[in-house]
Amino acid sequence: MDSLPKESHTLVHVSINGRDYEVPAGSTMVQAMWYTGHEVIHGIGCLGGVCGACATVYRMKGDFRLRNALACQTLVQDGMSFSMLDSYPIQRAHYDVAALTDPKEELFTFYPESATCRNCNACTEVCPQGIDVRDAVWRANFGDFKAVAELTMSCVMCGLCVSRCIAEMAPHEIALYARRAYGAKELPFPSNLKTRLGEIEAGTFSREMNHLLSLSPAELKKECEVKS
Amino acid sequence: MSDLVESFYSRVPVLDETPPPALSPEDRQRLLKSYYPDYRPEGKATLRVGPNAGTVVPEEIATLLESRSRLQGTRIIPDHPDREVDVLIIGGGGAGITAALYAAEQGVSVLLATKLRVGDSNTVMAEGGIQSALGEGDSPVEHFRDTFRGGHGENDPTLLSVLVSEGPRMVEWLVSRGILFDRDPQGNLSLRKGGGTSRPRLISAKDYTGLELIRVLKEDVVNSPVDILEFSPAVELLQGPGGACAGAVLWDLDSRKNIFVKARTVILATGGTGRLHLGGFATSNHFGATGDGLCMAYRMGAKLVHIDSFQYHPTGVIFPSEMAGMLITEAVRGAGARMYNVLGRRFVNELETRDVVASAIIRECSEGRGVPTPSGAFGVYLDLASIDRDAGEGTVTKRFPNIVKLMTRHQVDPTKVPILVYPTLHYQNGGIRTDENAHTSIRNLLVAGEASGGLHGTNRLMGNSLLELFVFGRRAGLEGSKEARERAPFSWKEVSLAHVENFEQALAREFEGAERPIAPSLFPDYRRKDS
Numbered sequence: 001m002d003s004l005p006k007e008s009h010t011l012v013h014v015s016i017n018g019r020d021y022e023v024p025a026g027s028t029m030v031q032a033m034w035y036t037g038h039e040v041i042h043g044i045g046c047l048g049g050v051c052g053a054c055a056t057v058y059r060m061k062g063d064f065r066l067r068n069a070l071a072c073q074t075l076v077q078d079g080m081s082f083s084m085l086d087s088y089p090i091q092r093a094h095y096d097v098a099a100l101t102d103p104k105e106e107l108f109t110f111y112p113e114s115a116t117c118r119n120c121n122a123c124t125e126v127c128p129q130g131i132d133v134r135d136a137v138w139r140a141n142f143g144d145f146k147a148v149a150e151l152t153m154s155c156v157m158c159g160l161c162v163s164r165c166i167a168e169m170a171p172h173e174i175a176l177y178a179r180r181a182y183g184a185k186e187l188p189f190p191s192n193l194k195t196r197l198g199e200i201e202a203g204t205f206s207r208e209m210n211h212l213l214s215l216s217p218a219e220l221k222k223e224c225e226v227k228s
Numbered sequence: 229m230s231d232l233v234e235s236f237y238s239r240v241p242v243l244d245e246t247p248p249p250a251l252s253p254e255d256r257q258r259l260l261k262s263y264y265p266d267y268r269p270e271g272k273a274t275l276r277v278g279p280n281a282g283t284v285v286p287e288e289i290a291t292l293l294e295s296r297s298r299l300q301g302t303r304i305i306p307d308h309p310d311r312e313v314d315v316l317i318i319g320g321g322g323a324g325i326t327a328a329l330y331a332a333e334q335g336v337s338v339l340l341a342t343k344l345r346v347g348d349s350n351t352v353m354a355e356g357g358i359q360s361a362l363g364e365g366d367s368p369v370e371h372f373r374d375t376f377r378g379g380h381g382e383n384d385p386t387l388l389s390v391l392v393s394e395g396p397r398m399v400e401w402l403v404s405r406g407i408l409f410d411r412d413p414q415g416n417l418s419l420r421k422g423g424g425t426s427r428p429r430l431i432s433a434k435d436y437t438g439l440e441l442i443r444v445l446k447e448d449v450v451n452s453p454v455d456i457l458e459f460s461p462a463v464e465l466l467q468g469p470g471g472a473c474a475g476a477v478l479w480d481l482d483s484r485k486n487i488f489v490k491a492r493t494v495i496l497a498t499g500g501t502g503r504l505h506l507g508g509f510a511t512s513n514h515f516g517a518t519g520d521g522l523c524m525a526y527r528m529g530a531k532l533v534h535i536d537s538f539q540y541h542p543t544g545v546i547f548p549s550e551m552a553g554m555l556i557t558e559a560v561r562g563a564g565a566r567m568y569n570v571l572g573r574r575f576v577n578e579l580e581t582r583d584v585v586a587s588a589i590i591r592e593c594s595e596g597r598g599v600p601t602p603s604g605a606f607g608v609y610l611d612l613a614s615i616d617r618d619a620g621e622g623t624v625t626k627r628f629p630n631i632v633k634l635m636t637r638h639q640v641d642p643t644k645v646p647i648l649v650y651p652t653l654h655y656q657n658g659g660i661r662t663d664e665n666a667h668t669s670i671r672n673l674l675v676a677g678e679a680s681g682g683l684h685g686t687n688r689l690m691g692n693s694l695l696e697l698f699v700f701g702r703r704a705g706l707e708g709s710k711e712a713r714e715r716a717p718f719s720w721k722e723v724s725l726a727h728v729e730n731f732e733q734a735l736a737r738e739f740e741g742a743e744r745p746i747a748p749s750l751f752p753d754y755r756r757k758d759s
Binding site for chain 1: 229232253256257279303344345347348352353361362364367368369372373376377380381385386389393396397399400403404405406407408409411414415416417419433434436438439443444447450451459481505510511512514515548549551552553554625629630633634637638747751752755756
């Protein structure tokens with residue numbers, strides 16, 4: 001994404017950080033901010049919907065409901081009022097995944113608040129990625145880290161779930177812990193990787209590699225069938 | 229907008245799956261020379277100042293390199309540095325984080341300074357995967373051959389042999405941190421096929437590979453002894469005794485003040501240049517990819533290599549325009565996605581190397597066989613529906629959930645209708661010349677990741693950039709900490725910006741006093757100019 005939507009000539013009314021503007025229909029929220037002269041630094045990262053920097057809160061005119069979105073992924077609509085939540089404060093556990101001995105129990109050492117979920121489902125409703133966050137928190141509590149991994153693979157760590165949690169936990173951090181513990185402690189080490197590491201260690205490919213490195217540039221191109 | 233999308237898709241022709249004609253080596257050369265932006269004469273300039281004077285590069289790169297410092301006026305160095313560290317790492321993407329983790333393990337003090345947040349980088353956006361030769365019948369030697377062939381034989385063989393030989397051990401490093409790569413039913417790492425490779429060799433985490441890597445590595449670096457300074461891009465390097473690097477000047481984006489850092493070694497991990505929009509191309513790069521490291525190192529005299537070579541990824545979204553530049557991973561073509569022109573005909577084997585596929589798309593669009601968009605741009609259709617036909621209903625949604633999610637948000641269901649694509653500026657193939665231990669031509673200045681050059685030759689294969697981050701990020705971290713320990717002590721009084729003065733004097737001489745732009749720009753400015 002860069003400057004502006006190029007298809008549209010109609011303008012819509014929006015409010016950005018409490019100030020009213022007219023911006024081109026078809027703009028994303030971030031493009032609307034650029035259009036109105038905002039220099040956006042906090043709140044921008046990848047502009048491609050994966051870095052989680054642009055968590056945003058908005059309402060539509062005439063609707064009491066508070067909604068959330070990623071600003072680089074969401075088109076403005078007439079009557080939209082929005083503000084970016086540049087960074088939501090969180091408490092992050094300090095742990096070394098390699099040193100975990102009983103990850104399922106240690107979850108409650110690092111994130112004791114995880115067990116206090118009151119099932120309100122607000123986290124799931126707010127997630128811009130459509131993750132069933134509430135379910136993931138419960139699966140983590142019950143030690144089903146594999147399910148957490150599958151449920152939360154698309155998490156962009158934007159922290160919107162934290163902003164709504166009445167138990168004040170950070171579900172995205174809990175999910176990260178569970179995914180890592182699953183990968184490092186539950187899944188067996190991949191055997192194709194193990195085999196190849198052993199072969200490299202034993203020098204299986206050294207002779208052929210050294211041969212390639214001994215060639216002149218022209219010989220190497222010929223050897224590797226460089227076509228140009 | 230949905231009316232626009234609907235009317236656009238009402239015009240999709242019948243797609244004819246007849247395979248495209250095969251290309252001879254001569255056909256490929258002709259195609260590249262005629263259409264690939266690197267080989268086109270327009271929009272180029274010859275560098276007149278600095279270590280690469282005489283090289284023909286894109287105009288935007290010349291502007292970046294032949295520029296004045298952001299530090300204008302009398303350049304007074306404060307009496308004391310604001311920070312003093314053993315190793316300063318500039319850039320918080322995959323290479324910077326890896327270097328920081330390895331350097332910190334060596335017991336030296338490490339400061340990681342980055343423009344936005346740690347992890348805000350091109351790494352986090354990587355979709356497709358990491359290339360590592362793990363399959364039966366595959367080997368690091370085959371990986372070497374494919375990469376060398378893909379890079380048109382311009383790759384530095386030593387760098388390449390390190391990449392392919394140490395790749396598997398870095399994959400082990402990642403797996404042991406709990407990074408979840410896709411597995412086959414036997415628990416092996418699943419291997420997928422990318423363009424220009426003779427064997428399936430891509431390790432991925434669905435199409436969230438970069439996100440999965442960064443989520444984990446960011447947590448580790450935040451939890452490590454590494455000191456982190458966010459929203460603080462470097463704007464200039466500092467010079468010490470004998471012309472060696474001695475630190476950097478950072479710019480605090482919030483307080484709008486300079487931060488002077490004295491460092492025994494500096495590792496540049498500043499990434500690429502996509503946000504300079506070479507030739508007006510859209511880009512897949514993150515917001516801060518403005519080539520800062522190239523610019524700062526060049527002023528200090530660091531030699532660059534292949535800085536005329538860029539990767540235009542064939543399949544960037546071109547419609548709807550608010551998504552322009554967003555990448556559709558090459559893995560979809562590896563999985564059987566096909567491309568069609570406005571006539572509904574295939575026009576190139578979708579698994580040719582990236583430069584060949586991009587050239588073929590540009591050819592179709594410039595010869596009147598492109599698909600017009602409502603805003604007057606052109607693209608070609610990339611149809612993912614054939615993946616589901618070949619591999620079973622639901623495969624696209626299962627393997628490429630991110631693409632489905634992102635496109636569906638904009639009313640395009642890629643399991644049903646083709647995505648309109650055009651090449652997007654994706655990667656800087658060259659960069660600061662480096663050796664196998666991440667050295668540049670400047671003492672105590674190291675480089676890793678996309679900012680470095682030589683490894684990929686003049687065309688990078690998919691999955692080799694992620695691998696590079698870890699292999700050479702590690703080497704930079706280890707070598708940087710070793711050099712920091714071994715370096716003779718020097719005084720802050722010996723630290724200067726003399727190289728900047730000298731470079732600007734050379735500019736003034738060569739350009740006869742004509743005003744030169746200021747760089748690094750740090751960010752593109754997309755604000756409406758009359759607002």
